[in-house]
Amino acid sequence: MKTDVLIIxxxxGGAAAAMFLIREGITPVILEQEEFPRFHIGESLTGEAAQVLRRLGLEEKMNQIGHPVKHGVRVYGTNAANSWFVKVSSRDQDWNLSDSTTWQVRRSEFDHMMLQEALSRGAKLIRGTATKALPYDDGSLRGIVVRRLDESEEEVETKMVLDCSGQATFLANQKVTGPKYMGSYDKQVAFFSHVRGAIRDTGTSGEFAPNNTHIFYHKKFHWSWFIPVDQEIMSVGMVTP
Ligand SMILES: Cc1cc2nc3c(=O)[nH]c(=O)nc-3n(C[C@H](O)[C@H](O)[C@H](O)COP(=O)(O)OP(=O)(O)OC[C@H]3O[C@@H](n4cnc5c(N)ncnc54)[C@H](O)[C@@H]3O)c2cc1C
Incomplete structure:
Protein backbone atom coordinates (compact mmCIF):
# COMPACT_ATOMS: atom_id res chain seq x y z
CA MET A 1 0.00 0.00 0.00
CA LYS A 2 1.18 3.56 -0.78
CA THR A 3 0.06 6.90 0.67
CA ASP A 4 1.33 10.48 0.94
CA VAL A 5 0.82 10.78 4.71
CA LEU A 6 0.48 7.98 7.24
CA ILE A 7 -0.77 8.99 10.69
CA ILE A 8 0.06 6.46 13.40
CA GLY A 13 -4.11 14.15 17.98
CA GLY A 14 -4.19 11.93 14.91
CA ALA A 15 -7.79 12.77 14.04
CA ALA A 16 -7.22 16.54 14.34
CA ALA A 17 -4.04 16.32 12.25
CA ALA A 18 -5.99 14.40 9.60
CA MET A 19 -8.72 17.08 9.49
CA PHE A 20 -6.17 19.88 9.07
CA LEU A 21 -4.45 17.95 6.25
CA ILE A 22 -7.76 17.33 4.48
CA ARG A 23 -8.42 21.07 4.61
CA GLU A 24 -5.16 21.51 2.67
CA GLY A 25 -6.19 18.95 0.05
CA ILE A 26 -4.13 16.05 1.41
CA THR A 27 -5.86 12.74 2.11
CA PRO A 28 -4.08 10.91 4.93
CA VAL A 29 -4.29 7.31 6.05
CA ILE A 30 -4.83 6.82 9.79
CA LEU A 31 -3.49 3.62 11.35
CA GLU A 32 -5.20 2.66 14.62
CA GLN A 33 -4.67 -0.53 16.59
CA GLU A 34 -7.71 -0.32 18.85
CA GLU A 35 -11.42 -0.65 18.20
CA PHE A 36 -13.20 2.66 18.97
CA PRO A 37 -14.94 3.62 21.20
CA ARG A 38 -12.30 2.69 23.76
CA PHE A 39 -11.49 3.98 27.25
CA HIS A 40 -8.81 6.67 27.58
CA ILE A 41 -7.79 8.92 30.43
CA GLY A 42 -7.25 12.69 30.00
CA GLU A 43 -10.71 14.21 30.19
CA SER A 44 -10.33 17.92 30.95
CA LEU A 45 -9.56 19.85 27.76
CA THR A 46 -7.47 23.02 27.85
CA GLY A 47 -8.55 26.36 26.37
CA GLU A 48 -6.17 25.82 23.48
CA ALA A 49 -7.62 22.38 22.74
CA ALA A 50 -11.05 24.05 22.53
CA GLN A 51 -9.66 26.59 20.06
CA VAL A 52 -8.37 23.75 17.87
CA LEU A 53 -11.86 22.22 17.92
CA ARG A 54 -13.38 25.60 17.01
CA ARG A 55 -10.90 26.00 14.15
CA LEU A 56 -12.00 22.59 12.91
CA GLY A 57 -15.65 23.74 12.98
CA LEU A 58 -16.59 21.38 15.81
CA GLU A 59 -17.92 23.82 18.45
CA GLU A 60 -21.57 23.23 17.59
CA LYS A 61 -21.08 19.48 17.58
CA MET A 62 -19.36 19.56 21.00
CA ASN A 63 -22.31 21.52 22.44
CA GLN A 64 -24.90 19.32 20.74
CA ILE A 65 -23.32 16.21 22.25
CA GLY A 66 -23.60 17.95 25.61
CA HIS A 67 -20.01 17.75 26.83
CA PRO A 68 -19.90 19.68 30.14
CA VAL A 69 -18.63 23.24 29.70
CA LYS A 70 -15.53 24.08 31.75
CA HIS A 71 -14.89 27.69 32.76
CA GLY A 72 -11.77 27.04 34.79
CA VAL A 73 -9.96 25.03 37.43
CA ARG A 74 -10.22 25.51 41.20
CA VAL A 75 -7.01 24.46 42.92
CA TYR A 76 -7.10 23.72 46.65
CA GLY A 77 -3.85 24.06 48.59
CA THR A 78 -2.54 21.61 51.18
CA ASN A 79 -5.24 20.72 53.75
CA ALA A 80 -7.60 22.93 51.71
CA ALA A 81 -6.34 25.90 53.76
CA ASN A 82 -6.78 28.10 50.70
CA SER A 83 -7.87 27.84 47.09
CA TRP A 84 -7.60 29.80 43.88
CA PHE A 85 -9.36 29.78 40.55
CA VAL A 86 -7.60 29.59 37.19
CA LYS A 87 -9.83 30.74 34.33
CA VAL A 88 -9.80 28.98 30.99
CA SER A 89 -8.25 31.30 28.46
CA SER A 90 -7.38 31.09 24.80
CA ARG A 91 -5.74 33.13 22.07
CA ASP A 92 -7.43 34.52 18.98
CA GLN A 93 -5.91 34.78 15.47
CA ASP A 94 -3.97 37.89 16.53
CA TRP A 95 -2.56 36.08 19.57
CA ASN A 96 -4.66 38.14 22.03
CA LEU A 97 -5.43 36.22 25.22
CA SER A 98 -8.96 36.33 26.60
CA ASP A 99 -11.25 34.41 28.96
CA SER A 100 -12.83 31.47 27.26
CA THR A 101 -14.47 28.12 27.89
CA THR A 102 -13.61 24.58 26.97
CA TRP A 103 -15.15 21.14 27.50
CA GLN A 104 -14.81 18.15 29.78
CA VAL A 105 -15.06 14.94 27.79
CA ARG A 106 -15.72 11.27 28.26
CA ARG A 107 -12.82 10.17 26.10
CA SER A 108 -14.43 7.05 24.65
CA GLU A 109 -17.18 9.25 23.19
CA PHE A 110 -15.01 12.24 22.26
CA ASP A 111 -12.22 10.24 20.61
CA HIS A 112 -14.77 8.21 18.65
CA MET A 113 -16.48 11.39 17.44
CA MET A 114 -13.12 12.88 16.38
CA LEU A 115 -12.08 9.78 14.44
CA GLN A 116 -15.48 9.46 12.75
CA GLU A 117 -15.38 13.15 11.85
CA ALA A 118 -11.93 12.74 10.23
CA LEU A 119 -13.21 9.73 8.27
CA SER A 120 -16.38 11.53 7.18
CA ARG A 121 -14.20 14.37 5.86
CA GLY A 122 -12.19 11.93 3.74
CA ALA A 123 -9.41 10.35 5.82
CA LYS A 124 -8.87 6.62 5.32
CA LEU A 125 -8.56 4.23 8.26
CA ILE A 126 -6.57 1.04 8.41
CA ARG A 127 -6.80 -1.13 11.49
CA GLY A 128 -3.57 -2.61 12.81
CA THR A 129 -0.39 -1.88 14.72
CA ALA A 130 2.73 -0.12 13.46
CA THR A 131 5.50 -2.57 14.37
CA LYS A 132 8.59 -1.35 12.56
CA ALA A 133 9.90 1.78 10.86
CA LEU A 134 11.43 1.28 7.41
CA PRO A 135 14.27 3.79 6.96
CA TYR A 136 16.27 4.74 3.87
CA ASP A 137 20.07 4.70 4.27
CA ASP A 138 20.03 8.42 5.17
CA GLY A 139 17.71 7.74 8.12
CA SER A 140 14.57 9.24 6.57
CA LEU A 141 11.51 7.00 6.46
CA ARG A 142 10.16 5.21 3.42
CA GLY A 143 7.39 3.46 5.29
CA ILE A 144 6.11 1.44 8.19
CA VAL A 145 5.45 -2.25 8.74
CA VAL A 146 1.87 -2.78 9.87
CA ARG A 147 0.55 -5.88 11.62
CA ARG A 148 -3.09 -6.23 10.61
CA LEU A 149 -5.81 -7.66 12.85
CA ASP A 150 -5.47 -11.10 11.21
CA GLU A 151 -1.72 -11.06 12.17
CA SER A 152 -0.61 -10.62 8.54
CA GLU A 153 2.16 -8.06 7.95
CA GLU A 154 2.11 -5.37 5.32
CA GLU A 155 4.53 -2.61 4.28
CA VAL A 156 2.90 0.80 3.95
CA GLU A 157 5.02 3.14 1.83
CA THR A 158 4.57 6.81 2.62
CA LYS A 159 6.17 10.19 1.92
CA MET A 160 5.52 11.34 5.47
CA VAL A 161 4.75 9.77 8.84
CA LEU A 162 3.00 11.63 11.66
CA ASP A 163 3.58 9.93 14.99
CA CYS A 164 0.32 10.47 16.89
CA SER A 165 0.72 7.30 18.95
CA GLY A 166 0.49 9.20 22.26
CA GLN A 167 2.48 7.77 25.14
CA ALA A 168 3.55 4.86 22.93
CA THR A 169 5.94 7.31 21.16
CA PHE A 170 6.39 4.89 18.27
CA LEU A 171 9.09 6.78 16.34
CA ALA A 172 11.20 7.45 19.44
CA ASN A 173 11.07 3.76 20.38
CA GLN A 174 12.09 2.87 16.84
CA LYS A 175 15.06 5.27 17.25
CA VAL A 176 13.90 7.30 14.25
CA THR A 177 13.59 10.48 16.30
CA GLY A 178 15.65 11.41 19.35
CA PRO A 179 15.40 9.37 22.55
CA LYS A 180 12.51 9.76 24.96
CA TYR A 181 13.68 11.64 28.04
CA MET A 182 11.78 10.98 31.25
CA GLY A 183 11.22 14.18 33.24
CA SER A 184 10.41 14.35 36.94
CA TYR A 185 6.71 14.67 36.02
CA ASP A 186 6.85 11.30 34.24
CA LYS A 187 7.56 9.29 37.36
CA GLN A 188 4.19 9.41 39.09
CA VAL A 189 1.43 6.83 39.20
CA ALA A 190 -2.22 7.81 38.73
CA PHE A 191 -5.17 5.89 40.16
CA PHE A 192 -8.57 6.85 38.81
CA SER A 193 -12.19 5.88 38.65
CA HIS A 194 -15.58 7.17 37.49
CA VAL A 195 -18.03 7.80 40.34
CA ARG A 196 -21.69 8.79 40.60
CA GLY A 197 -23.25 11.24 43.02
CA ALA A 198 -20.44 13.78 43.51
CA ILE A 199 -21.68 17.19 44.72
CA ARG A 200 -21.06 20.03 42.26
CA ASP A 201 -21.09 23.81 42.45
CA THR A 202 -24.43 25.36 41.57
CA GLY A 203 -23.47 28.57 39.76
CA THR A 204 -24.36 29.17 36.15
CA SER A 205 -21.01 30.33 34.79
CA GLY A 206 -17.47 31.33 35.71
CA GLU A 207 -15.94 30.44 39.04
CA PHE A 208 -18.93 28.57 40.47
CA ALA A 209 -20.12 26.81 37.33
CA PRO A 210 -21.03 23.17 38.03
CA ASN A 211 -18.66 21.60 35.53
CA ASN A 212 -15.29 23.11 36.38
CA THR A 213 -12.27 20.99 37.26
CA HIS A 214 -11.25 20.78 40.92
CA ILE A 215 -7.68 19.93 41.86
CA PHE A 216 -6.60 19.07 45.39
CA TYR A 217 -2.90 19.66 45.90
CA HIS A 218 -1.21 17.81 48.76
CA LYS A 219 2.48 18.17 47.98
CA LYS A 220 4.79 18.09 44.98
CA PHE A 221 3.86 15.19 42.68
CA HIS A 222 0.94 14.25 44.95
CA TRP A 223 -2.47 15.64 44.04
CA SER A 224 -5.91 14.60 42.91
CA TRP A 225 -8.52 15.66 40.35
CA PHE A 226 -12.31 15.93 40.09
CA ILE A 227 -13.50 16.21 36.48
CA PRO A 228 -17.20 15.96 35.58
CA VAL A 229 -17.32 13.93 32.36
CA ASP A 230 -21.10 14.19 31.92
CA GLN A 231 -24.15 15.29 33.92
CA GLU A 232 -23.92 12.22 36.15
CA ILE A 233 -20.37 10.90 36.29
CA MET A 234 -17.30 12.43 37.92
CA SER A 235 -13.78 11.31 37.02
CA VAL A 236 -11.81 11.13 40.26
CA GLY A 237 -8.09 10.50 40.18
CA MET A 238 -5.08 10.65 42.44
CA VAL A 239 -1.50 11.19 41.36
CA THR A 240 1.16 9.87 43.67
CA PRO A 241 4.98 9.97 43.60
C1 LIG B 1 -3.33 10.13 34.22
C2 LIG B 1 -3.44 11.10 33.08
C3 LIG B 1 -4.33 12.16 33.16
C4 LIG B 1 -4.43 13.07 32.10
N1 LIG B 1 -5.32 14.11 32.20
C5 LIG B 1 -5.43 14.99 31.20
C6 LIG B 1 -6.37 16.06 31.28
O1 LIG B 1 -7.12 16.20 32.24
N2 LIG B 1 -6.43 16.94 30.24
C7 LIG B 1 -5.62 16.80 29.13
O2 LIG B 1 -5.70 17.63 28.23
N3 LIG B 1 -4.75 15.77 29.03
C8 LIG B 1 -4.64 14.88 30.02
N4 LIG B 1 -3.76 13.83 29.90
C9 LIG B 1 -3.00 13.71 28.66
C10 LIG B 1 -3.89 13.14 27.54
O3 LIG B 1 -4.35 11.86 27.91
C11 LIG B 1 -3.08 13.06 26.25
O4 LIG B 1 -2.45 14.30 26.03
C12 LIG B 1 -3.95 12.75 25.05
O5 LIG B 1 -4.61 11.52 25.19
C13 LIG B 1 -3.06 12.71 23.82
O6 LIG B 1 -3.85 12.43 22.68
P1 LIG B 1 -3.17 11.73 21.44
O7 LIG B 1 -4.19 11.65 20.36
O8 LIG B 1 -1.87 12.37 21.15
O9 LIG B 1 -2.80 10.26 21.99
P2 LIG B 1 -3.79 9.10 22.44
O10 LIG B 1 -5.12 9.65 22.81
O11 LIG B 1 -3.07 8.28 23.44
O12 LIG B 1 -4.00 8.28 21.10
C14 LIG B 1 -2.95 7.52 20.57
C15 LIG B 1 -3.58 6.41 19.74
O13 LIG B 1 -2.52 5.76 19.07
C16 LIG B 1 -2.79 4.38 19.04
N5 LIG B 1 -1.50 3.71 18.89
C17 LIG B 1 -0.46 3.73 19.74
N6 LIG B 1 0.57 3.01 19.26
C18 LIG B 1 0.16 2.53 18.06
C19 LIG B 1 0.78 1.70 17.09
N7 LIG B 1 2.03 1.22 17.24
N8 LIG B 1 0.07 1.38 15.97
C20 LIG B 1 -1.21 1.84 15.80
N9 LIG B 1 -1.84 2.61 16.70
C21 LIG B 1 -1.16 2.96 17.82
C22 LIG B 1 -3.47 4.09 20.37
O14 LIG B 1 -4.28 2.93 20.30
C23 LIG B 1 -4.29 5.36 20.58
O15 LIG B 1 -5.63 5.22 20.17
C24 LIG B 1 -3.64 12.91 30.94
C25 LIG B 1 -2.75 11.83 30.85
C26 LIG B 1 -2.65 10.94 31.90
C27 LIG B 1 -1.68 9.78 31.79
Missing part, protein backbone atom coordinates in the same frame (compact mmCIF):
# COMPACT_ATOMS: atom_id res chain seq x y z
CA UNK A 9 -2.72 6.68 16.01
CA UNK A 10 -6.36 7.67 15.63
CA UNK A 11 -6.70 9.46 18.98
CA UNK A 12 -7.64 13.16 19.05
Missing amino acids: GGGP
Whole structure:
Protein backbone atom coordinates (compact mmCIF):
# COMPACT_ATOMS: atom_id res chain seq x y z
CA MET A 1 0.00 0.00 0.00
CA LYS A 2 1.18 3.56 -0.78
CA THR A 3 0.06 6.90 0.67
CA ASP A 4 1.33 10.48 0.94
CA VAL A 5 0.82 10.78 4.71
CA LEU A 6 0.48 7.98 7.24
CA ILE A 7 -0.77 8.99 10.69
CA ILE A 8 0.06 6.46 13.40
CA GLY A 9 -2.72 6.68 16.01
CA GLY A 10 -6.36 7.67 15.63
CA GLY A 11 -6.70 9.46 18.98
CA PRO A 12 -7.64 13.16 19.05
CA GLY A 13 -4.11 14.15 17.98
CA GLY A 14 -4.19 11.93 14.91
CA ALA A 15 -7.79 12.77 14.04
CA ALA A 16 -7.22 16.54 14.34
CA ALA A 17 -4.04 16.32 12.25
CA ALA A 18 -5.99 14.40 9.60
CA MET A 19 -8.72 17.08 9.49
CA PHE A 20 -6.17 19.88 9.07
CA LEU A 21 -4.45 17.95 6.25
CA ILE A 22 -7.76 17.33 4.48
CA ARG A 23 -8.42 21.07 4.61
CA GLU A 24 -5.16 21.51 2.67
CA GLY A 25 -6.19 18.95 0.05
CA ILE A 26 -4.13 16.05 1.41
CA THR A 27 -5.86 12.74 2.11
CA PRO A 28 -4.08 10.91 4.93
CA VAL A 29 -4.29 7.31 6.05
CA ILE A 30 -4.83 6.82 9.79
CA LEU A 31 -3.49 3.62 11.35
CA GLU A 32 -5.20 2.66 14.62
CA GLN A 33 -4.67 -0.53 16.59
CA GLU A 34 -7.71 -0.32 18.85
CA GLU A 35 -11.42 -0.65 18.20
CA PHE A 36 -13.20 2.66 18.97
CA PRO A 37 -14.94 3.62 21.20
CA ARG A 38 -12.30 2.69 23.76
CA PHE A 39 -11.49 3.98 27.25
CA HIS A 40 -8.81 6.67 27.58
CA ILE A 41 -7.79 8.92 30.43
CA GLY A 42 -7.25 12.69 30.00
CA GLU A 43 -10.71 14.21 30.19
CA SER A 44 -10.33 17.92 30.95
CA LEU A 45 -9.56 19.85 27.76
CA THR A 46 -7.47 23.02 27.85
CA GLY A 47 -8.55 26.36 26.37
CA GLU A 48 -6.17 25.82 23.48
CA ALA A 49 -7.62 22.38 22.74
CA ALA A 50 -11.05 24.05 22.53
CA GLN A 51 -9.66 26.59 20.06
CA VAL A 52 -8.37 23.75 17.87
CA LEU A 53 -11.86 22.22 17.92
CA ARG A 54 -13.38 25.60 17.01
CA ARG A 55 -10.90 26.00 14.15
CA LEU A 56 -12.00 22.59 12.91
CA GLY A 57 -15.65 23.74 12.98
CA LEU A 58 -16.59 21.38 15.81
CA GLU A 59 -17.92 23.82 18.45
CA GLU A 60 -21.57 23.23 17.59
CA LYS A 61 -21.08 19.48 17.58
CA MET A 62 -19.36 19.56 21.00
CA ASN A 63 -22.31 21.52 22.44
CA GLN A 64 -24.90 19.32 20.74
CA ILE A 65 -23.32 16.21 22.25
CA GLY A 66 -23.60 17.95 25.61
CA HIS A 67 -20.01 17.75 26.83
CA PRO A 68 -19.90 19.68 30.14
CA VAL A 69 -18.63 23.24 29.70
CA LYS A 70 -15.53 24.08 31.75
CA HIS A 71 -14.89 27.69 32.76
CA GLY A 72 -11.77 27.04 34.79
CA VAL A 73 -9.96 25.03 37.43
CA ARG A 74 -10.22 25.51 41.20
CA VAL A 75 -7.01 24.46 42.92
CA TYR A 76 -7.10 23.72 46.65
CA GLY A 77 -3.85 24.06 48.59
CA THR A 78 -2.54 21.61 51.18
CA ASN A 79 -5.24 20.72 53.75
CA ALA A 80 -7.60 22.93 51.71
CA ALA A 81 -6.34 25.90 53.76
CA ASN A 82 -6.78 28.10 50.70
CA SER A 83 -7.87 27.84 47.09
CA TRP A 84 -7.60 29.80 43.88
CA PHE A 85 -9.36 29.78 40.55
CA VAL A 86 -7.60 29.59 37.19
CA LYS A 87 -9.83 30.74 34.33
CA VAL A 88 -9.80 28.98 30.99
CA SER A 89 -8.25 31.30 28.46
CA SER A 90 -7.38 31.09 24.80
CA ARG A 91 -5.74 33.13 22.07
CA ASP A 92 -7.43 34.52 18.98
CA GLN A 93 -5.91 34.78 15.47
CA ASP A 94 -3.97 37.89 16.53
CA TRP A 95 -2.56 36.08 19.57
CA ASN A 96 -4.66 38.14 22.03
CA LEU A 97 -5.43 36.22 25.22
CA SER A 98 -8.96 36.33 26.60
CA ASP A 99 -11.25 34.41 28.96
CA SER A 100 -12.83 31.47 27.26
CA THR A 101 -14.47 28.12 27.89
CA THR A 102 -13.61 24.58 26.97
CA TRP A 103 -15.15 21.14 27.50
CA GLN A 104 -14.81 18.15 29.78
CA VAL A 105 -15.06 14.94 27.79
CA ARG A 106 -15.72 11.27 28.26
CA ARG A 107 -12.82 10.17 26.10
CA SER A 108 -14.43 7.05 24.65
CA GLU A 109 -17.18 9.25 23.19
CA PHE A 110 -15.01 12.24 22.26
CA ASP A 111 -12.22 10.24 20.61
CA HIS A 112 -14.77 8.21 18.65
CA MET A 113 -16.48 11.39 17.44
CA MET A 114 -13.12 12.88 16.38
CA LEU A 115 -12.08 9.78 14.44
CA GLN A 116 -15.48 9.46 12.75
CA GLU A 117 -15.38 13.15 11.85
CA ALA A 118 -11.93 12.74 10.23
CA LEU A 119 -13.21 9.73 8.27
CA SER A 120 -16.38 11.53 7.18
CA ARG A 121 -14.20 14.37 5.86
CA GLY A 122 -12.19 11.93 3.74
CA ALA A 123 -9.41 10.35 5.82
CA LYS A 124 -8.87 6.62 5.32
CA LEU A 125 -8.56 4.23 8.26
CA ILE A 126 -6.57 1.04 8.41
CA ARG A 127 -6.80 -1.13 11.49
CA GLY A 128 -3.57 -2.61 12.81
CA THR A 129 -0.39 -1.88 14.72
CA ALA A 130 2.73 -0.12 13.46
CA THR A 131 5.50 -2.57 14.37
CA LYS A 132 8.59 -1.35 12.56
CA ALA A 133 9.90 1.78 10.86
CA LEU A 134 11.43 1.28 7.41
CA PRO A 135 14.27 3.79 6.96
CA TYR A 136 16.27 4.74 3.87
CA ASP A 137 20.07 4.70 4.27
CA ASP A 138 20.03 8.42 5.17
CA GLY A 139 17.71 7.74 8.12
CA SER A 140 14.57 9.24 6.57
CA LEU A 141 11.51 7.00 6.46
CA ARG A 142 10.16 5.21 3.42
CA GLY A 143 7.39 3.46 5.29
CA ILE A 144 6.11 1.44 8.19
CA VAL A 145 5.45 -2.25 8.74
CA VAL A 146 1.87 -2.78 9.87
CA ARG A 147 0.55 -5.88 11.62
CA ARG A 148 -3.09 -6.23 10.61
CA LEU A 149 -5.81 -7.66 12.85
CA ASP A 150 -5.47 -11.10 11.21
CA GLU A 151 -1.72 -11.06 12.17
CA SER A 152 -0.61 -10.62 8.54
CA GLU A 153 2.16 -8.06 7.95
CA GLU A 154 2.11 -5.37 5.32
CA GLU A 155 4.53 -2.61 4.28
CA VAL A 156 2.90 0.80 3.95
CA GLU A 157 5.02 3.14 1.83
CA THR A 158 4.57 6.81 2.62
CA LYS A 159 6.17 10.19 1.92
CA MET A 160 5.52 11.34 5.47
CA VAL A 161 4.75 9.77 8.84
CA LEU A 162 3.00 11.63 11.66
CA ASP A 163 3.58 9.93 14.99
CA CYS A 164 0.32 10.47 16.89
CA SER A 165 0.72 7.30 18.95
CA GLY A 166 0.49 9.20 22.26
CA GLN A 167 2.48 7.77 25.14
CA ALA A 168 3.55 4.86 22.93
CA THR A 169 5.94 7.31 21.16
CA PHE A 170 6.39 4.89 18.27
CA LEU A 171 9.09 6.78 16.34
CA ALA A 172 11.20 7.45 19.44
CA ASN A 173 11.07 3.76 20.38
CA GLN A 174 12.09 2.87 16.84
CA LYS A 175 15.06 5.27 17.25
CA VAL A 176 13.90 7.30 14.25
CA THR A 177 13.59 10.48 16.30
CA GLY A 178 15.65 11.41 19.35
CA PRO A 179 15.40 9.37 22.55
CA LYS A 180 12.51 9.76 24.96
CA TYR A 181 13.68 11.64 28.04
CA MET A 182 11.78 10.98 31.25
CA GLY A 183 11.22 14.18 33.24
CA SER A 184 10.41 14.35 36.94
CA TYR A 185 6.71 14.67 36.02
CA ASP A 186 6.85 11.30 34.24
CA LYS A 187 7.56 9.29 37.36
CA GLN A 188 4.19 9.41 39.09
CA VAL A 189 1.43 6.83 39.20
CA ALA A 190 -2.22 7.81 38.73
CA PHE A 191 -5.17 5.89 40.16
CA PHE A 192 -8.57 6.85 38.81
CA SER A 193 -12.19 5.88 38.65
CA HIS A 194 -15.58 7.17 37.49
CA VAL A 195 -18.03 7.80 40.34
CA ARG A 196 -21.69 8.79 40.60
CA GLY A 197 -23.25 11.24 43.02
CA ALA A 198 -20.44 13.78 43.51
CA ILE A 199 -21.68 17.19 44.72
CA ARG A 200 -21.06 20.03 42.26
CA ASP A 201 -21.09 23.81 42.45
CA THR A 202 -24.43 25.36 41.57
CA GLY A 203 -23.47 28.57 39.76
CA THR A 204 -24.36 29.17 36.15
CA SER A 205 -21.01 30.33 34.79
CA GLY A 206 -17.47 31.33 35.71
CA GLU A 207 -15.94 30.44 39.04
CA PHE A 208 -18.93 28.57 40.47
CA ALA A 209 -20.12 26.81 37.33
CA PRO A 210 -21.03 23.17 38.03
CA ASN A 211 -18.66 21.60 35.53
CA ASN A 212 -15.29 23.11 36.38
CA THR A 213 -12.27 20.99 37.26
CA HIS A 214 -11.25 20.78 40.92
CA ILE A 215 -7.68 19.93 41.86
CA PHE A 216 -6.60 19.07 45.39
CA TYR A 217 -2.90 19.66 45.90
CA HIS A 218 -1.21 17.81 48.76
CA LYS A 219 2.48 18.17 47.98
CA LYS A 220 4.79 18.09 44.98
CA PHE A 221 3.86 15.19 42.68
CA HIS A 222 0.94 14.25 44.95
CA TRP A 223 -2.47 15.64 44.04
CA SER A 224 -5.91 14.60 42.91
CA TRP A 225 -8.52 15.66 40.35
CA PHE A 226 -12.31 15.93 40.09
CA ILE A 227 -13.50 16.21 36.48
CA PRO A 228 -17.20 15.96 35.58
CA VAL A 229 -17.32 13.93 32.36
CA ASP A 230 -21.10 14.19 31.92
CA GLN A 231 -24.15 15.29 33.92
CA GLU A 232 -23.92 12.22 36.15
CA ILE A 233 -20.37 10.90 36.29
CA MET A 234 -17.30 12.43 37.92
CA SER A 235 -13.78 11.31 37.02
CA VAL A 236 -11.81 11.13 40.26
CA GLY A 237 -8.09 10.50 40.18
CA MET A 238 -5.08 10.65 42.44
CA VAL A 239 -1.50 11.19 41.36
CA THR A 240 1.16 9.87 43.67
CA PRO A 241 4.98 9.97 43.60
C1 LIG B 1 -3.33 10.13 34.22
C2 LIG B 1 -3.44 11.10 33.08
C3 LIG B 1 -4.33 12.16 33.16
C4 LIG B 1 -4.43 13.07 32.10
N1 LIG B 1 -5.32 14.11 32.20
C5 LIG B 1 -5.43 14.99 31.20
C6 LIG B 1 -6.37 16.06 31.28
O1 LIG B 1 -7.12 16.20 32.24
N2 LIG B 1 -6.43 16.94 30.24
C7 LIG B 1 -5.62 16.80 29.13
O2 LIG B 1 -5.70 17.63 28.23
N3 LIG B 1 -4.75 15.77 29.03
C8 LIG B 1 -4.64 14.88 30.02
N4 LIG B 1 -3.76 13.83 29.90
C9 LIG B 1 -3.00 13.71 28.66
C10 LIG B 1 -3.89 13.14 27.54
O3 LIG B 1 -4.35 11.86 27.91
C11 LIG B 1 -3.08 13.06 26.25
O4 LIG B 1 -2.45 14.30 26.03
C12 LIG B 1 -3.95 12.75 25.05
O5 LIG B 1 -4.61 11.52 25.19
C13 LIG B 1 -3.06 12.71 23.82
O6 LIG B 1 -3.85 12.43 22.68
P1 LIG B 1 -3.17 11.73 21.44
O7 LIG B 1 -4.19 11.65 20.36
O8 LIG B 1 -1.87 12.37 21.15
O9 LIG B 1 -2.80 10.26 21.99
P2 LIG B 1 -3.79 9.10 22.44
O10 LIG B 1 -5.12 9.65 22.81
O11 LIG B 1 -3.07 8.28 23.44
O12 LIG B 1 -4.00 8.28 21.10
C14 LIG B 1 -2.95 7.52 20.57
C15 LIG B 1 -3.58 6.41 19.74
O13 LIG B 1 -2.52 5.76 19.07
C16 LIG B 1 -2.79 4.38 19.04
N5 LIG B 1 -1.50 3.71 18.89
C17 LIG B 1 -0.46 3.73 19.74
N6 LIG B 1 0.57 3.01 19.26
C18 LIG B 1 0.16 2.53 18.06
C19 LIG B 1 0.78 1.70 17.09
N7 LIG B 1 2.03 1.22 17.24
N8 LIG B 1 0.07 1.38 15.97
C20 LIG B 1 -1.21 1.84 15.80
N9 LIG B 1 -1.84 2.61 16.70
C21 LIG B 1 -1.16 2.96 17.82
C22 LIG B 1 -3.47 4.09 20.37
O14 LIG B 1 -4.28 2.93 20.30
C23 LIG B 1 -4.29 5.36 20.58
O15 LIG B 1 -5.63 5.22 20.17
C24 LIG B 1 -3.64 12.91 30.94
C25 LIG B 1 -2.75 11.83 30.85
C26 LIG B 1 -2.65 10.94 31.90
C27 LIG B 1 -1.68 9.78 31.79
